[in-house]
Amino acid sequence: xxxxxxxxxxxxxxxxxxxxxxxxxxxxxxxxxxxxxxxxxxxxxxxxxxxxxxxxxxxxxxxxxxxxxxxxxxxxxxxxxx
Numbered sequence: 001x002x003x004x005x006x007x008x009x010x011x012x013x014x015x016x017x018x019x020x021x022x023x024x025x026x027x028x029x030x031x032x033x034x035x036x037x038x039x040x041x042x043x044x045x046x047x048x049x050x051x052x053x054x055x056x057x058x059x060x061x062x063x064x065x066x067x068x069x070x071x072x073x074x075x076x077x078x079x080x081x082x
Contacts, residue, residue, distance in 0.1 A: 029077040036070035 040063055047059020 040066035
């Protein structure tokens with residue numbers, strides 16, 4: 001009988017660790033999307049402050065890149081985030 005109890009307790013502990021890991025992963029998905037948006041906003045600010053047209057063009061390109069990352073992550077994570 002003690003063997004079954006030990007196995008059950010181990011299985012319960014594994015289940016709880018897995019559940020915690022799933023919660024953390026879902027939060028990390030949301031944090032990633034938020035970070036992409038933050039990078040986009042930062043590049044918008046930097047490109048508006050740029051004096052040279054080449055710097056502005058580079059900043060605009062970075063804005064589009066981070067926006068694409070955010071949209072792609074939102075699309076891929078849409079069924080999994082909290």
